[in-house]
Amino acid sequence: MSALFDNLQVLFQGLALGSIYALVALGFVLIIRATNVVNFAQGDFAMLGAYAIVTFLVGLQLPYVVSIILALLVMAVFGMLFNLGVYYPLRNRSFLPVIISTLGASIFLQNTVLAVFGPQPKPLDKILNIDGIQVGGVFLDSQYLVILVVTLFAVAFQYFFFEHTLLGKKLQATSQDKDMARLLGIPVATMIAITFIYSAALGGLAGILVAPILFVSIGLGSIIALKAFAATIIGGFGDVTGAIVGGLLLGVIESFAAYYISVPYKDAYAFLALFLFLLLRPQGIFGERVSEKA
Amino acid sequence: MAPDKHKAKIAARSGYLTNFMGEQSMAVRILGRAMAAAFAALALSALAADPIHIGLVNETTGPNAEAGQYTVNGARLALEEINAAGGVLGRQLELRIEDNQSTNPGTVLAYSKLLGEGGISAIIGPIRSTQVQAASPTIAKSSIPSVIGGTDPSLTKVNNPWIFRARPNDGYSSRVIADFAVNSLKLKKVAIVHSTDAFGSGGMAALTSALKAVGVTPVFVQGYTNNSQDFTPVVLALKKSGADVLATYMTNSPDVGIFAKQLRQLGVTIPWVGSPSLVTDTAMKLAGSALHSTFAIADFTPGANPEAKAYAEKYKAKYKLDPDVYSAWAYGALHLLAAAMEQAKSAEPAAVRTGLLNTCGFKSVEGKYCFDKNGDALHGYNVVKNENGRVVFIKTITFESNK
Numbered sequence: 001m002s003a004l005f006d007n008l009q010v011l012f013q014g015l016a017l018g019s020i021y022a023l024v025a026l027g028f029v030l031i032i033r034a035t036n037v038v039n040f041a042q043g044d045f046a047m048l049g050a051y052a053i054v055t056f057l058v059g060l061q062l063p064y065v066v067s068i069i070l071a072l073l074v075m076a077v078f079g080m081l082f083n084l085g086v087y088y089p090l091r092n093r094s095f096l097p098v099i100i101s102t103l104g105a106s107i108f109l110q111n112t113v114l115a116v117f118g119p120q121p122k123p124l125d126k127i128l129n130i131d132g133i134q135v136g137g138v139f140l141d142s143q144y145l146v147i148l149v150v151t152l153f154a155v156a157f158q159y160f161f162f163e164h165t166l167l168g169k170k171l172q173a174t175s176q177d178k179d180m181a182r183l184l185g186i187p188v189a190t191m192i193a194i195t196f197i198y199s200a201a202l203g204g205l206a207g208i209l210v211a212p213i214l215f216v217s218i219g220l221g222s223i224i225a226l227k228a229f230a231a232t233i234i235g236g237f238g239d240v241t242g243a244i245v246g247g248l249l250l251g252v253i254e255s256f257a258a259y260y261i262s263v264p265y266k267d268a269y270a271f272l273a274l275f276l277f278l279l280l281r282p283q284g285i286f287g288e289r290v291s292e293k294a
Numbered sequence: 295m296a297p298d299k300h301k302a303k304i305a306a307r308s309g310y311l312t313n314f315m316g317e318q319s320m321a322v323r324i325l326g327r328a329m330a331a332a333f334a335a336l337a338l339s340a341l342a343a344d345p346i347h348i349g350l351v352n353e354t355t356g357p358n359a360e361a362g363q364y365t366v367n368g369a370r371l372a373l374e375e376i377n378a379a380g381g382v383l384g385r386q387l388e389l390r391i392e393d394n395q396s397t398n399p400g401t402v403l404a405y406s407k408l409l410g411e412g413g414i415s416a417i418i419g420p421i422r423s424t425q426v427q428a429a430s431p432t433i434a435k436s437s438i439p440s441v442i443g444g445t446d447p448s449l450t451k452v453n454n455p456w457i458f459r460a461r462p463n464d465g466y467s468s469r470v471i472a473d474f475a476v477n478s479l480k481l482k483k484v485a486i487v488h489s490t491d492a493f494g495s496g497g498m499a500a501l502t503s504a505l506k507a508v509g510v511t512p513v514f515v516q517g518y519t520n521n522s523q524d525f526t527p528v529v530l531a532l533k534k535s536g537a538d539v540l541a542t543y544m545t546n547s548p549d550v551g552i553f554a555k556q557l558r559q560l561g562v563t564i565p566w567v568g569s570p571s572l573v574t575d576t577a578m579k580l581a582g583s584a585l586h587s588t589f590a591i592a593d594f595t596p597g598a599n600p601e602a603k604a605y606a607e608k609y610k611a612k613y614k615l616d617p618d619v620y621s622a623w624a625y626g627a628l629h630l631l632a633a634a635m636e637q638a639k640s641a642e643p644a645a646v647r648t649g650l651l652n653t654c655g656f657k658s659v660e661g662k663y664c665f666d667k668n669g670d671a672l673h674g675y676n677v678v679k680n681e682n683g684r685v686v687f688i689k690t691i692t693f694e695s696n697k
Contacts, residue, residue, distance in 0.1 A: 013526045123580045259527035264517045
């Protein structure tokens, strides 16, 4: 019985961390689809989201819900600025200058936050007032439960938004073929700006959700982003469903491997999985169009 | 005027003076002597006006700038005390602070700068082992004693006669953890959880052999990489091991916070004795109640001895901050240097070195400083307990130095 509970506990933790990877991976994928470029500052969106919520919740003592809304708004505005400053000036160049530009932005953001907030990591209260619930021999952390539920809603919202709204369809059209979209009268630059705004908010959301567990620190984003990036490749580079499945899968794989094989190599399993996928199924689980990228 | 006549005239005058003085009252004579002495002292201090220069290689900028500020606070407080009490050997002390940017190359550069300017009697070096390691060749060539705070045991064992340590090294931390768990708590089923970095693995190895020395084999040893997001597998395995006491060498405060919370969530409540990271301000803030009732070892803690108590009060009054090890060790180091100079009756670097080596029994914030042949001054740790978020002193465990 206790072995079963232990396995369920490990599964729960893996799914919860996996959903965080999935949220950040989603942000990755949306930008990849819209611009053909990997945004290396995607993890820092999560870090900024976490610092934004600390500022509103702890600094200004606002209620939690208000703080979340304000932090997401800040992230949306930031996404727009990021598009204007980091992507837009280089939009007609090849992908390399843009990638370097996002890398530079990442370093700049981390050091700016370091200068403003200092190096000490900060604690943050959980969204719910309880620590968690005990179900049999399994402890369900309330924040992890919130993460799972919110991720589910975020994915459902995303599906509805992209498949059933005009704006979503315009965004899809832009990501599929920019020239054709332009010919059809879709404002491509605006669509890309919206993608950045949405993606920054999504990354920020991941940071806000995970901050009570991993604490608010400069390195918060880089830890998650690396795994999220692996998740996008496992799921299928540029595939939305793939990002979600890849993220969850990665979380579960590393949790069980750490439990059954060895803890210090936990991070290695994630990348071993990545390696195996690149070797055996380079297009990822859902990817098919990998040949036309690159 | 003929020379003889001149001599005679002087002799007559001095004779007259002598006679005149001889006829004076006792009081006037004493007054005269006191004045003469005062003038002499004034002349002497004017001649030896240059103060004694002590270098301080400090993390003024960079990621550890906060700790660097505390170090300067502690050193300044000691400086004021020493100078207010008349300085060292009648000379005032002066601090020359060089920034090492919290990096290894920065440390070497800061040393070069101090040595290039010259005129320095001793240097207070970095508190980070890696920075000391980087500067070790420079320190060896400098022929100026450096008092360091890095706790890697190997730093004082590289045949560098100019490195002195004013904190206990990590070799003692594992012995104190083992001693406290086995002899004070009387618990023998020890579980070890450690970071896999140099500090954590070194600590684990030292702790395993320290336990062996008291006849105990750990029932569970588990490493983890820094910045782990999830400790569930570690905690589940720890539960299964049947351990009755937990010993940890954890490097980063966020890891301590996450681990502590998950331990409590999954129902582990066995006594926990950890390396100093358990009682850092950050770890205690992050973990909150999850760290209550845990033990940790610390080289500086305000309640450990009268010197530490007095220091804590003065520091709080002056800076409105709680004293910590960064400020305390530097405060102790400067007082230690002053004492060594007084003992050697010289501020020459070579004499200061001998003075330091001969120092044994000097009392300051970190306890009784007694240098062994390697240059290690402290040979034990304090055990402290986190009581509802307050760090409370439990006991000091000290070992014989191999002098």
